[in-house]
Amino acid sequence: MATLTHDRAAVSNRLRSGLLCAALSAAAFGLSGPLARGLIDAGWSPAAVVIVRVLLGALVLLPVAARQLRGDWNLLRRNAALLAGYGLLAVATAQLAYFNAVAHMDVAVALLIEYTAPIAVVVWLWLRHNQKPGRATVLGAVIGVTGLILVLDLNSGTATSGVGITWALGAMVGAAAYFILSAHAGDQVPGTVLATGGLLVGGLGILAAGLIGIVPLHATTNSVAFQGFIVDWWAPLLALGVITAAVSYVTGIAATRLLGSRLASFAALGEVLAAILFSWALLGQVPAPIQLLGGALILIGVVVVRLGEPADDPLASDTPLS
Template identity: 40%
Template sequence: MGIGSKSTGLIAAAISFISFGTSGAFVKPLLDAGWSPTAAVTARALTAGLVLLPFVVVSLRGKWDLLLRARWPVLGMGLVGVAITQVFYFAAIQRIPVATALLVEFLAPIILVGFTWAVTRRTPAPVVLFGSALAVGGLVLVIGPGAIQAVDPIGLALAFGAAIGCSVYFVIAARPNEGLPPVALAGTGLLLAAPVLALVGATGLLPFTATFDDLPLLGTTTAWWVPLLVVAVIGTALAYASGITASGILGSRLASFIALLEVVSASLFAWLLLGQRLSPWQLVGGLLILAGIASVRAERQRPEPVAAPPVGVFCS
């Protein structure tokens, strides 16, 4: 890899984690204005999917049969990675701070370690156990009694639901992708999630409400579609596209480590836009969680499949 291409990859990775970090802080005003999580995820997925659609068409080069052959990763991306997980995440940030919800969701790899250990009865490598212990210790500091004065238990449960959903998506995404380009996986998954969630909302299984009045943002009043476009275009379409680019240049491992900075980005946006701050103990806990996840990821020896999430959680 040349210096120029690596620099391009690092820039793309930075754009990705900064872009992903905007989603929680910019969707919160919509949720506070009366949007239900289901409606917000539907609008986000539909808008971002339409933005990515031209790139999907170009990447497929007429090989539409790839979508059928890779139906399981596409279904996993759409139904689990987007629909289920993001609804849980958006519902969580209605009740608990954005950074707290994201840190809990980032525990998805640790959940997979525990699940694999329980099913296979094989003790993980020492570095994985060490990383898992760090992450659990960090979680105690993030959500413990001395960290946040009043953790909403429902919000915390929803964040854990998002983490479990993300774990399931990682398992599904690890299946062979039959040559489906990553941008096609992202775009079609988003476009699949939108009508499914709209149908769920229409049946009344989940609340589906949206308001179209002006709402407060950055100390002023703005139209409802402004934060929606930021979340959909920047926090989703641009984030996915730049993340995929970074993964292709840097490799999935290095890109995934850099993507851990999404928590930092999300925390900064939540502080600047929403006034949400982590306490000193929560900051220490967040660092322990990220260090633990990094240790678990560092243990992986085999390359990840192309269909696996290139960077970040991709479920936030």
């Protein structure tokens, strides 16, 4: 009996710790869009913001990754394709497209569009691997698409644009790639090693694209204005790198290991709420009522899709995205 009580207490503590880590991760990721929008409004290009964010995050995580790697450099060589794909698609494409989206539309709207990614992954697995979704999955997809249509209502009074929608859909593709590539990581690549390698590859890839003129690359030392206060340019950059990259990945990995990928993926939806709250506090952006309804439908649709997937969900991942 004493052993059973001890086991229940351990499970309870594990759940509590996991949910706390998941909440911290979601809050950290949700802060990235509003901080990036402030820098973009101050004269930074989205590519420059992404480069600083991901490379600074990689620098913070590098000592932890090196400790996990334990000198096994062959592990990196054997998984070079995974690290490159993760960095270029799950990191570079997702973040660059998301930050470009928030330059043209409200943060919450861009994030809600990006969060249709789980539905896109289900469609990909159906078409590519013949993993036909069940009725609950189809229902969730229909609910999510209906919500997306409401979120994109151009008569709602919230700032949207065709360019912003296109970038947000690109972020959705990057997010979908994140889930797909993470499913192939298995236990071969430790979570922090995958995150650090992906951040390094993604940051250096965007830097190379900027240096040869593929994407605009410019920055300023202008002060950054938020709702009701102004800060020096370096403050949001430091927060982007340390909090929204390094801290968010570390706590996200911890949450996944404590809760399991399935429960952690539900908890990660808190990022949408965090982004809405931070956008309201820092930028004064509040979605219109019809878009709030659409956002709720998107989240409900994603949850229904998750519930409709089998227990051995191939989309298990080690870290969350934004």
